[in-house]
Amino acid sequence: MATNFYSQSKQISHQSNRSRDSTWSVFVGNISYGTNEQDLRSFFEKTCGHVSTVRLICNNQTRQSHGFGFVQLDALVAYEIALTLNGSSLNGRKLNISPNESKITFHSTTISTVTAESSSYDVYIGRPSIWGNHFVNGRDGDNADRIRKYCAWIMTQSELLARVEIELRGGTITCWCKPEACHGDILAEIADAN
Incomplete structure (x- = not known):
């Protein structure tokens, strides 16, 4: 296992390597440090419907958000709607929303x-x-x-x-x-x- 991070250990959840038609994931940046995964889930579910997974990347020691994360949606329509939310505000911050381009x-x-x-x-x-x-x-x-x-x-x-x-x-x-x-x-x- 490769090692990186200032924290002693960290659980990371990754998107499956399935094709885009079965897994639709967006990268979300500029998230306020006070926003938690439930806030992010609620924000996307209001407009996009059901959200499969929300992953907010945090420091394991402090539990402080790094200000970005990933939201996985169930369908192409929900994914496309999520991308239209780029620039929308959540907890006082304008979110940067883009396709999750990683193939990890x-x-x-x-x-x-x-x-x-x-x-x-x-x-x-x-x-x-x-x-x-x-x-x-x-x-x-x-x-x-x-x-x-x-x-x-x-x-x-x-x-x-x-x-x-x-x-x-x-x-x-x-x-x-x-x-x-x-x-x-x-x-x-x-x-x-x-």
Whole structure:
């Protein structure tokens, strides 16, 4: 299992690798820190109908939201309606809603953490490395935007995806972003998938 995160362990739920016609998932960014999964579920159910799954990404130690998550809907119509909600307000914040472009197999896994200050890690995944997130804060959006863009980008990099299993799975990965959510979370999910 790959390791990343500032927290000691974290449960992550991932979208299944089924085709878009059977699983419709949206990325939701700019979520207020006071919003919980039930608030997010209620927001989408008012307009879209039944929601299959809501996953708000949080720091395991503090239980503080990282300000982004995923909502999985049952049908194409609900998915399309959800995308029209981009820019809608929830708890005082305008939500950024876009297709969940990740192709990661979603399952439960436990992920532990180290920071780059630790001497106990296997692979550094910061910006100078091949694993680094080349999307820059500000120019390329906020942290949630950068993570979403990195996720979409890495899924198009067949050579890197092949190396993830060999070089990262079972190891400890680290960067300077922690304790904030970062692209390392995406790499850990990919390494632990399947």
